[in-house]
Every structure is written in C-alpha cells, then in structure tokens.
Amino acid sequence: xxxxxxxxxxxxxxxxxxxxxxxxxxxxxxxxxxxxxxxxxxxxxxxxxxxxxxxxxxxxxxxxxxxxxxxxxxxxxxxxxxxxxxxxxxxxxxxxxxxxxxxxxxxxxxxx
Amino acid sequence: xxxxxxxxxxxxxxxxxxxxxxxxxxxxxxxxxxxxxxxxxxxxxxxxxxxxxxxxxxxxxxxxxxxxxxxxxxxxxxxxxxxxxxxxxxxxxxxxxxxxxxxxxxxxxxxxxxxxx
Numbered sequence: 157x158x159x160x161x162x163x164x165x166x167x168x169x170x171x172x173x174x175x176x177x178x179x180x181x182x183x184x185x186x187x188x189x190x191x192x193x194x195x196x197x198x199x200x201x202x203x204x205x206x207x208x209x210x211x212x213x214x215x216x217x218x219x220x221x222x223x224x225x226x227x228x229x230x231x232x233x234x235x236x237x238x239x240x241x242x243x244x245x246x247x248x249x250x251x252x253x254x255x256x257x258x259x260x261x262x263x264x265x266x267x268x
Numbered sequence: 269x270x271x272x273x274x275x276x277x278x279x280x281x282x283x284x285x286x287x288x289x290x291x292x293x294x295x296x297x298x299x300x301x302x303x304x305x306x307x308x309x310x311x312x313x314x315x316x317x318x319x320x321x322x323x324x325x326x327x328x329x330x331x332x333x334x335x336x337x338x339x340x341x342x343x344x345x346x347x348x349x350x351x352x353x354x355x356x357x358x359x360x361x362x363x364x365x366x367x368x369x370x371x372x373x374x375x376x377x378x379x380x381x382x383x384x385x
Binding site for chain 2: 187188190192198199200201202205207244246248254255256258259260261
C-alpha cells in the first residue's frame with residue numbers, strides 16, 4: 157500500500173462546477189496535511205494546509221480532513237480554466253520527522 | 269511571505285562537468301531544506317533533507333558523492349551535481365520549511381531545469 161494515494165485522473169470538470177479531489181493515507185499517526193497545485197513545467201505551490209478534523213475554507217478552496225477514515229479531500233468551487241493543473245496531496249507522517257510524503261497527483265482539467 | 273528562490277532557473281552543461289544550484293529562503297529562516305528531482309510526467313522524488321550546519325540525509329538510492337548538499341545558513345542551501353551525465357538531466361526543485369509549530373509545511377522554489385549534453 158502506498159503511503160499517500162490519489163487517483164491519477166484526468167478529472168474533467170465543467171467550468172463553474174465543483175471539482176472534488178480525494179486522497180487517502182496509510183500512517184494513522186499523521187498530523188499535517190497539505191494540498192499543492194503544480195502547473196505543467198512549474199514547481200508545486202502550497203494552496204491549503206489542514207491539521208485537524210473537519211473543513212477548512214480559503215476562498216474557493218475547501219480542504220476536508222477525516223483522520224478516522226484516513227482521508228483528505230480538496231473541493232474547488234466555481235472551477236475556472238486556470239484551475240487546470242495537477243493537484244498533489246501531501247502528508248507529514250509521524251514516522252518521518254520533517255519530511256512530507258507526496259501522492260502521485262491528480263490531473264484536473266476544467267473544460268469551458 | 270514564504271518565498272523561496274532558486275538559481276539558476278535553467279542550465280545546460282557538458283557531460284563530466286559539475287553544476288551548482290542555489291536555494292534561498294527570502295523572507296523566513298528555514299530550519300530544514302529539501303531537494304527533489306522530477307522527470308517529465310513523473311512524481312516528485314525526494315533526494316535529500318538538509319538541516320543548517322549538519323550533514324544532509326539522503327534517500328535510498330541517491331548517491332551522496334554525486335549530489336553534494338551544503339546547508340551553510342538558515343536561508344541558503346546548495347546542491348552540486350558532480351560529473352554530470354545525460355541521465356542526470358531533470359527538473360531539480362528545492363523546498364524550505366520554517367518549521368512553525370511543528371507543522372512542517374514546505375514552500376517550493378521555482379526549480380532548475382538541468383540539461384546535460
């Protein structure tokens with residue numbers, strides 16, 4: 157089992173709709189969870205951090221964390237073509253000190 | 269805030285030469301810096317973790333004598349690819365962590381694209 161799992165996609169969503177990205181992780185003791193966005197040919201950009209169960213909202217983005225189910229998700233409301241990118245879920249496992257473990261990413265495509 | 273720079277943004281070199289890449293945290297002190305490599309259409313691969321003033325910790329399979337890492341200060345880390353070969357051509361990305369409250373979020377530099385001829 158991979159430490160951080162994501163569906164690779166591509167996930168195609170119409171403009172203006174809600175895009176839902178999911179991620180599961182294996183280390184139950186993990187404390188910190190992150191979503192990064194990576195455009196093709198560019199480096200990752202941190203868009204959300206979440207540390208406790210529940211929802212965290214920032215503009216059009218909402219991160220959801222369920223530690224009991226070992227599940228993290230990212231919702232993007234009112235999707236725009238500029239949201240088309242690869243979204244990386246990342247987790248800081250208890251076993252890894254300062255390292256964060258990245259999923260392989262979900263490619264999101266927003267169609268006009 | 270949380271800006272990380274990398275230099276150079278791209279470099280082309282001949283096989284057998286060495287290349288140095290700099291990573292700087294511009295507006296925070298980084299307790300830890302990380303070096304990643306990414307091949308086209310592949311995932312990020314962590315190469316090593318470095319803390320200021322101590323030796324880097326390399327991931328399994330990464331040659332420490334080929335990829336030299338120096339973390340001279342809380343705002344600067346360098347990666348030197350020694351005796352580069354075409355198979356070392358890749359996108360090298362650093363990240364820095366301010367280590368606030370133990371949350372370990374990482375902020376990435378813009379990356380360096382290395383092409384070895």
